[in-house]
Amino acid sequence: MSTVDADVEIAGDDPVPVLDLEVTVARQALVGDITVRRMLPLRQRRSVGPWCFIDHYGPQDVDGTTGMLVPPHPHIGLQTVTWLVAGNVLHRDSLGSEQMIRPGQLNLMTAGAGIAHAEESPEQPDPVLHGVQLWVALPEASRRVAPAFEHHAELPDAAVPGFHTTVFMGELAGSQSPATAFSPIVGAELSAAGGAATSSVPLRPDYEHVVFVVTGRADVDGAVLAPGQLLYLPTGRQRASMSAAAGSSLMLLGGEPLREPLLMWWNFVARTPEEIEAATASWREGGFGEVGGYEGEPMPAPDLDVARLRRPRS
Ligand code: MN
Secondary structure, eight states, X not given: OOOTTTTOOOBOOSOEEETTEEEEXXXXXXXXXXXXXXXXXXXXXXXXXXXXXXXXXXEXXXXXXXXXXXXXXXXXXXXXXXXXXXXXXXXXXXXXXXXXXOTTOEEEEEOTTOEEEEEEOOSSOOSEEEEEEEEEEOOGGGTTOOOEEXXXXXXXXXXXXXXXXXXXXXXXXXXXXXXXXXXXXXXXXXXXXXSOEEEEEEOOTTOEEEEEEEESOEEETTEEEOTTEEEEEOTTOSEEEEEEOTTXXXXXXXXXXXXXXXXXETTEEESSHHHHHHHHHHHHTTTTOOOTTOOSOOOOOOOOXXXXXXXXXX
């Protein structure tokens, strides 16, 4: 689900100090019928590596509801990373892609210069929906690439003792995802589905990372985490110690710090207010193309206050 992304509101409160670790708390947001825990961006932290948006939703019973229903909307300057823990979602985009996604698979959409997509629960959805919606900011050199869509049904497992670890972006513990990436990155799910797990997970010290719990409870470097809490691990770390109760699962996201000032508004990741203004005008004029097969109206862009975008951010 794209954040339907309202005004890319800032997640969370001030960090809670836990053993000198930075743990922030998600802001609850409503996306259609779905309640989401928005964990990134933070006021003090707009990105972690290239990751610039983290929503976690569910598990939610979607039986008898519209479930996920995100009408066609545009993106520029980013990749959307869709990962499900339970349920199924149908993706359609302005390139003509149509793809159902299920748990353990990756839908990766590179917006680049511009794309529109819709995401919705199928007519007969699986009864429970649970997943994460992530954005990767494209670096300056790649942010205007041609749009593209990839579905990866097969992803590598990484050798992390105790956990079943799926690498969906970048590389972890010697396992490399086949998904297209434009800057050094890692994205993985570590599951203790087979029983309680403890492991020392290798990290790249030139990466910064975040860890959050999708299901259950976990202890990461002494921070006890529940869903909705985001642990930040700065660069310079070789490993993270992770323990998870049986049935729990965690997400590990990271990468080389982006070191580029992002300007995020609605569904756009840009650098200047003028780019946001141009993308908004283009969407209103139909410049992103049609999402074939979607019945219903596309999402209108919210009112754009360019003067507000021009003001320095606190
Ligand atoms: Mn979207």
